[in-house]
Amino acid sequence: MFAWFERRLDPYPAEAPQMPPRGLWRFIVHFTRGAWGFMLGMAACSALIALAEVVLFGYLGDLVDKLSQADRASFWATEGNRLLIMGALLVIALPVLQVIFSLLMHQTLMGNLPQRIRWQAHRYLLRQSMSYFQDEFAGRIAAKLMQTALAVREVAMKFMDVLVYVGVYFLGAIWLAASTDGWLALPFVTWGLAYAVLLRWLIPRIGRVSEAQADARAVMTGRVVDSYTNISTVKLFSHSSREESYVRDSMDGFLQTVHGQMRLASVQNILLAALNSALTFAVTALGLWLWTRGQVEVGALAVAIPLALRLSNMSHWIMWEFAGLFENIGTVRDGIGSLSLPRMVVDAPQARALDVTRGEVAFHDVTFRYGEPAEGRPDAVLDGLTLTIRPGERIGLVGRSGAGKSTLVNLLLRFHDVESGRITIDGQDIAQVTQESLRAAIGVVTQDTSLLHRSIRDNIAYGRPDASDAEIARAAELAEAGAFIPGLGDTRGRRGYQAHVGERGVKLSGGQRQRIAIARVLLKDAPILILDEATSALDSEVEAAIQSQLESLMRDKTVIAIAHRLSTIARMDRLVVMERGRIVEQGSHAELLARGGIYAGLWARQSGGFLEDDASESDEGREFPLEPRSVLA
Numbered sequence: 001m002f003a004w005f006e007r008r009l010d011p012y013p014a015e016a017p018q019m020p021p022r023g024l025w026r027f028i029v030h031f032t033r034g035a036w037g038f039m040l041g042m043a044a045c046s047a048l049i050a051l052a053e054v055v056l057f058g059y060l061g062d063l064v065d066k067l068s069q070a071d072r073a074s075f076w077a078t079e080g081n082r083l084l085i086m087g088a089l090l091v092i093a094l095p096v097l098q099v100i101f102s103l104l105m106h107q108t109l110m111g112n113l114p115q116r117i118r119w120q121a122h123r124y125l126l127r128q129s130m131s132y133f134q135d136e137f138a139g140r141i142a143a144k145l146m147q148t149a150l151a152v153r154e155v156a157m158k159f160m161d162v163l164v165y166v167g168v169y170f171l172g173a174i175w176l177a178a179s180t181d182g183w184l185a186l187p188f189v190t191w192g193l194a195y196a197v198l199l200r201w202l203i204p205r206i207g208r209v210s211e212a213q214a215d216a217r218a219v220m221t222g223r224v225v226d227s228y229t230n231i232s233t234v235k236l237f238s239h240s241s242r243e244e245s246y247v248r249d250s251m252d253g254f255l256q257t258v259h260g261q262m263r264l265a266s267v268q269n270i271l272l273a274a275l276n277s278a279l280t281f282a283v284t285a286l287g288l289w290l291w292t293r294g295q296v297e298v299g300a301l302a303v304a305i306p307l308a309l310r311l312s313n314m315s316h317w318i319m320w321e322f323a324g325l326f327e328n329i330g331t332v333r334d335g336i337g338s339l340s341l342p343r344m345v346v347d348a349p350q351a352r353a354l355d356v357t358r359g360e361v362a363f364h365d366v367t368f369r370y371g372e373p374a375e376g377r378p379d380a381v382l383d384g385l386t387l388t389i390r391p392g393e394r395i396g397l398v399g400r401s402g403a404g405k406s407t408l409v410n411l412l413l414r415f416h417d418v419e420s421g422r423i424t425i426d427g428q429d430i431a432q433v434t435q436e437s438l439r440a441a442i443g444v445v446t447q448d449t450s451l452l453h454r455s456i457r458d459n460i461a462y463g464r465p466d467a468s469d470a471e472i473a474r475a476a477e478l479a480e481a482g483a484f485i486p487g488l489g490d491t492r493g494r495r496g497y498q499a500h501v502g503e504r505g506v507k508l509s510g511g512q513r514q515r516i517a518i519a520r521v522l523l524k525d526a527p528i529l530i531l532d533e534a535t536s537a538l539d540s541e542v543e544a545a546i547q548s549q550l551e552s553l554m555r556d557k558t559v560i561a562i563a564h565r566l567s568t569i570a571r572m573d574r575l576v577v578m579e580r581g582r583i584v585e586q587g588s589h590a591e592l593l594a595r596g597g598i599y600a601g602l603w604a605r606q607s608g609g610f611l612e613d614d615a616s617e618s619d620e621g622r623e624f625p626l627e628p629r630s631v632l633a
Helices: 002-006 024-032 036-069 075-110 114-128 130-134 138-180 182-229 231-236 240-292 298-339 405-412 435-440 456-460 467-478 509-524 540-554 589-595 598-604 617-621
Strands: 361-368 381-391 395-399 420-425 442-445 527-533 558-562 574-579 580-586
Touching: 002 075, 002 361, 024 114, 024 138, 036 075, 036 138, 036 298, 075 114, 075 138, 075 298, 114 138, 114 298, 138 182, 182 231, 182 240, 182 298, 182 527, 231 240, 240 298, 361 405, 381 405, 381 527, 381 580, 395 405, 405 527, 405 558, 435 442, 442 509, 456 467, 456 509, 509 540, 527 540, 574 589, 574 598, 580 589, 589 598
Parallel strands: 395 558, 395 574, 442 527, 527 558
Antiparallel strands: 361 381, 361 420, 574 580
16 A cells, blocks of 8 residues: 555656746746645645544534433434444544545655655756856755755645645634634634734744755855865865864854744744633633623533634644745745756757767867956957867867867867857757767866766766676776776775775776776777876876877777877877967977977977966066976866
8 A cells, every 4th residue: 555655656757857947836836747636635635634623623512512401311312323423524534534645645745756856856957057067066056956855845745735724724613613603703713813913924034044044054065065075185285174164154154044043933932822822711711701691502612612722732833834834935945046047058959969970070260258247258268269170180289278278178068158150070060969969979088087986887887888897897908997996995895896986086096097087988989089188197107008098099089189298199190289269370290390389389398298387578587487387278
């Protein structure tokens, strides 16, 4: 029975994820599609339960009156059928309703609905643009995802459960009191109005505090995760105390919102206690006065006074439920700001899969700049750049920091869209093909190698998930990684290819991470290859050993290589020298040296195989020469 109800709502819907709406209720409806039938069923059960309780209360008063007047000998004959009906309502109908209500709530909705929301939101976020993740803490995004999923569930279910139950119960209580005497309903109506005023004053304040609290919690989580993610940097610079202060600031910000929330809770309890005491006193005093005047029977008092006590007890629960409701509304509003953002890079309508037959890459008059500040547009990072890379040609990109080398690569991968111009692969505009097929056709080895916190095997197989163990081992051998992998292990006793590498591959050295990354791209075997400082983390001996394998990797592929050590790309078919977003020189290593231009000057000024940054004219008069340093694109 449990399993049947648990399977009613699919926690992993297959529909393509869409951008969530920005409006609160539209956002909630968007993420609860498919669950409304079950929530309406739960609400119907809640309404029937409240109605049954009111009916039982009403019959209790009627029964008291009849017991005080009935003949004991004939009581069962005259009242037996009604007692049987009420007994069936109490013993059979109410438990059955409670069972259905509980199964719908706990088995169908409580677990599956937030998981469904997480799944939909996570799939949408995975397809967000790179700039989205560059602007946010990863931990903050994860915190928003997790807490928003729970908050959406709570808002939707409280509206369908608590509001329905409370509405039916309160209206039933007023009707029940008024059915005996109109005056007896007056305390309940007055209490209801005062209760509504209290809610109207209190709940919006709780909502605002909760929205601030949700954001403060996400900031706190993001800062904590940021410290742990960069723990090696923290320790290298002996900044544990500084990190403590950095995180404590966010914890203090969160704590202030908690204090504000708890102050409102205290005000709520104090005012509600006074209101409930007034209700019980008013109902009892008015009921006794009406009884002494002969306007109501004892049964009316037997209903009205317990009903007042019941409402008084329920009011605390109702208030907390309403407070929780608006607290979750605040959390949802906060989550909307992070989850309901458009993707900056989207597939074109009717985008088709990229078909790479030759591997020609062409940039046609491409202009690009990052962002547009409020005052003035920034200089273009790429300014009218035109470049054609022939099928199977290997080119090296050369230039100082800020020349636009990495931007050119990022545009080819379509991490950003060009401002003007277009980029084609075999004549196909990359803006008109799917991003998945585009990136599937390009293998990339970057300087900042990032591995998944999974096994060595999983990381290599990321290049081709259906690869066999033999193919994975072969790729590792070609990348000069086969020798060290068998000796790897983790704290759970996993060895070799099953050993986990830690977050971002922190358990491996830089050279080991780089070789795993190269093995991953070897296994992918994409027709277009990008090498962005592919051997920067390798020592000279390993680099020399792997050069021949890189030659094999580059064979029959179109290659774009970036390296700060010019000697590593000097053997490319063509070198493209970039300066301030433009191509200023092209040719082979020998041709460019013979020309005596910018490249020749860079080659001559190398120190340890790295390029120097630009030196201004005023540097010539300095007492000490500038220290050479590597240039990051």
